[in-house]
Amino acid sequence: MNDAYSPQASRNPAQYPENFSDHSVSHQELNTAEVKRVLRNTYALLAMTLLFSTAVAVTTLALQLPTPGLILTLVGYFGLLFAVYKLQNSGWALPAVFALTGFMGYTLGPLLTHSLALPGGAQTVTLALGATGATFLALSGYVLLTRRDFSFMGGFLFVGMVIALIAGIAAVIFQIPGLGLAVSAMVALLSAGLILFETSRIVNGGETNYVMATVSLYVSVFNLFTSLLSLFGLGGPND
Numbered sequence: 001m002n003d004a005y006s007p008q009a010s011r012n013p014a015q016y017p018e019n020f021s022d023h024s025v026s027h028q029e030l031n032t033a034e035v036k037r038v039l040r041n042t043y044a045l046l047a048m049t050l051l052f053s054t055a056v057a058v059t060t061l062a063l064q065l066p067t068p069g070l071i072l073t074l075v076g077y078f079g080l081l082f083a084v085y086k087l088q089n090s091g092w093a094l095p096a097v098f099a100l101t102g103f104m105g106y107t108l109g110p111l112l113t114h115s116l117a118l119p120g121g122a123q124t125v126t127l128a129l130g131a132t133g134a135t136f137l138a139l140s141g142y143v144l145l146t147r148r149d150f151s152f153m154g155g156f157l158f159v160g161m162v163i164a165l166i167a168g169i170a171a172v173i174f175q176i177p178g179l180g181l182a183v184s185a186m187v188a189l190l191s192a193g194l195i196l197f198e199t200s201r202i203v204n205g206g207e208t209n210y211v212m213a214t215v216s217l218y219v220s221v222f223n224l225f226t227s228l229l230s231l232f233g234l235g236g237p238n239d
Contacts, residue, residue, distance in 0.1 A: 031205055038202050041210035042217065045097070049218050052098055053105030060109025067110035070172055076103050084215055093211045100215065104222055115229060128228040136195060136221055143199040150200040153193055160190045184230035191224035 068076065080100040087093045115121045143150070164186045171180040198216045201207040207216075 034208065035203060035205055038208055038210050038213060042202060042213040045094075045210060045214040046217055046221075049097060049101040049214060050221070053101045053108070053218075053222075056102045056105030057108040057112060060106050061112050061116075064113060065106070065109060068107060070169070073107050076107075081215070084211065088209055088211045097211060097215060101218055104219075108222075108226070111226065111229070124232045125229065128225055128232055131228050132221060132225040135192060135224060139192060139195045140199050143196055143203055147203050148200060149204050150193075150196045151204070151206060153197050157190055157193050157197055160186065160193075164190060181230065184227040187223050188227035188231065191220045191227065194220040195224075 067073075077100075080096065080103055084093065084096045084100055087096045112125065115125050118124075142148075164183055167179060168183045168187070170176070171183055195217065198207065198213060198220065202213050207213045
């Protein structure tokens, strides 16, 4: 067979450099467009879920609704998180996301009620909220500008969150305030790391599902806020 018509010859970059250059540029442009699409959809959905969660928390605060308790909180959180994971590629993904973030907003209401009832509570809640927002913007902006890959942190962050969850449950069951504050500090640092990790995954094409990206960032922001609230002396049940 004539080499000019063979598949190998037609894919030889030495013979047709312009074809490979065009293909490479086109592939790179598609990847860039995909990353921008995921980022745009993620931040849009994240903004909506944060507003919805805040509205639920404020409603819970205004109506003085009771806390759901540790068991119901864990079952509701992990159950809804599992539902989001299973439905991430279906039309039910968005309702599942809003169900999860709405439930988390409900669990935040009693915490805010307790915090605001203490001396200087409003100022401390505002400080925790401002610190959370500034941290999120700074970390996200850093990754977006530098495009650094923080995927190597994945295993460490997962193990750290498991340890923090177990220690947090122990602090509640055995009523150990010191352990609770230590867990809050640990979760705050891990949440900051998760913001770096998830944002870098999106920027570098590792995460293409904006639903899962939104949930990951939302949970990180939520945990960062509640942890800072605890560290400022108003989030623990024994304050």
